[in-house]
Amino acid sequence: MAEGGDKAREEFLSEAQEIIESLSRSLLALDASLKAGTSDPSLINEAFRAVHTLKGLAGLFGAAKMGTLSHRLEDVLDGLRLGRMDLTPETLDILFNAVDVYGRILQVERDSLDDPLMIVDDLVGRLENFGAEDKEEMSPVVEYDLDPGMLAVLTEYEEHRLRTNIEQGLGLYRLRVQFELATIDKALDDIKERAKTHGEIITYLPTGETTSADTIELDLLMASRDDLATLIGSLGADNVVIEAIPRRGRPSRAPSQPLTTAPEARQISSMDAPSPSALDLADSSDVAAEPAGSLRSVAQTVRVDINKLDHLMNIVGELAIVRGSFSRLTERLRGEGQRQLAAELQRLHRNFDRRLAEMQDGILEVRMVPLGQVFDRLARVVRQISREVSKEIRLVITGAETEIDKLIVEELSDPLMHMIRNAIDHGIEGAEGRQAVGKPEAGTIALNAFQKGNHVMIEIEDDGAGIDDEALIAKAVSQGLVEAGEVPDLSRDEILAFVFLPGVSTRDEAGDYSGRGVGMDVVKTNISKLGGVIDVQSETGIGTKMTITLPITLAIVSALIIRVSRQLFAIPLNSVTEAIAFDESSVKIVDGREVMTIRGTTLPLCRLRKLFQFPQGQPDDKRRFVVVTSLGSRRLGLVVDHLLGQQDIVIKSLGKSLASVRGFAGATELGDQRVCLVLDPAALIEEVLVGVDTREDFARSNG
């Protein structure tokens, strides 16, 4: 029972999380519609329903603070949706604040933290001032010749929407629709979508009349400004019959049609097309198929703890290791002349390989979640900060559907939030500043995500003032990060890369938001922990673009196994572009750095033998290779002794004591029980290309 209780509680917390996220989305949409001067009552109702459900759940699962907060919020939102209060930016502020408070409550509930949650009491206190004025609603409903059966089933909210629509002079219509039970969701979404442009569907009432077991008849009550002919033209179909609901007494304000058109319309659109017998047969087979379909519809999704997926992925990793033994065994059998057995084993091996790959893909797919999850949170932050610093910001999001590993999404939230704060605080100019240079008053931040090969790219682009090189250089010099004399030799990219060094900020006084003790160096560290890199581009007066390149998943990677001296290493394949034979004579020295030219472009080199301080120049050196690694726009050629082949590996952490050693992503076990270190190309590129001074430290710390 206790275990069942824990599980139920987990389910509750994860549903609550989802509801809070959907609440946040509704509020963002409301905010946008408020700004655009439009209103969509369904958004307020969605927000109300979210809070309403949270209240109910909090009651059942004993989350007292969540219950108290939800109770007060429900009152406010109920007042809003029933038209007793008007939505103001101040109210929205409080509601957005509530989303954050809910987040904290969940955290406290989930981790059983010792936090009295005073923030809830504060917010509830502020909500006390939001009393709903009791506007008495008139009842123009009686003006319509509505079926009393239909009126009786309206919830309070639906009745309010009906009144409001009538008050606003919209006409009422009844849509009698017949849907196949099996496909009702799609049919419903379809008609909802098309009805949206004409008005509002107030309720859906099943009539109880059925022509067959697999169809259902519903009456949709709809309010619309359009006339009957328009609605029939747009929504009418064989299974959709539209009638205007006539007004009683005084002449109609609504653009409703003369009464007589209704039956006509009905005839036209409900004309039964004689169905050929072949169709009948098809129909009857549908009846037989229907029950299975309806069963499936009930529960199509399950929630899975990410740790369970990790566990499965580890098993796949172990199996991949087992797989390695197959080929060795096959070779041995062949060597001992057991050809038939060897062939049989090889067939098994291939089959095993294929299934294992499918299983791995399947598990990876389950781990993927859309980036939209974190983007929604960012949209809230943008709104909050832009209000507090009085800068108007337009956030344009593309690619929210791009999928990435759940664990990566979780870790992305903070770095992205910090970068957005930076963009608003340092990047986007104040309104006057923008006007002076002829930019629109509202600044724009574009958040773009897309997949590129095995990577996901996220761009954060603002149309602000761009990074001030001079200030950046001055800061870097004053912090002793670069010698003043070296500055003239630096490329613009090298200068911009200073923003990622510890202690550098382009402004002396850090802004309110971006100055909260976290610098871009921390952002960079967090991104590289995820196996990603971050690049910056900036143009003075035009704006700044930060580009993050991330692997799609951390769980399992294909790697190239190489040998340097007697040591084996794995290099994740997602950062390898090619491997070519190394020709000592093609090496040139440019700026004190070894480079070679491939296909017209210069490739900086890093001799791993030298980096790891292995003995130099052995006789077997004559045939060596260059593994070209790249991340973002940077490339580095790693000079290695041997290429041993490609293998899927599960990267294991090196443990806490070795966590500070840079250049390694972890360790992995190869099929033959050999353990090898996994190189971290992102860190290597970093150390070798940027940190000329830190290279020695690097070698020492690994030595």
Add this chain to the structure above:
Amino acid sequence: MTARRILVVEDSVSMRSFVRNALEAGTAEVGEVEVTEASSGFDALRLLPRGPYDLVITDINMPDVNGLELVQFIRKSERHKATPVLLISTQNSDRDRERGLALGANDYLAKPFTPENLCSAASRQLGGGASPAEPNG
């Protein structure tokens, strides 16, 4: 005796699980049950033909087809009109609850409720629960 079939209509998944767990754990009071979950009013309409059910427990506030509409549909339906309906509502929705009862719902349960409240309300509608031999009050 055969298990009593109960249709639970509720759009929150953890609320549904709560109701299911309570009913399944309350065998002593409710008797053996077979719970079917519907995640919306539409889902319920789709699942009703797979009945008949011995009891329908439904939330009122659901998008599209709401609980009241479901009650009316059940009462008008030849096949299901005798099926008892238990409404789940919140404390401050008296109006909706009254409407539900007027439409023919048999009883209501206000959120939040305990598993015990739920089981006794369910067993009243099921008419004596596990021991039909015992007269019920």
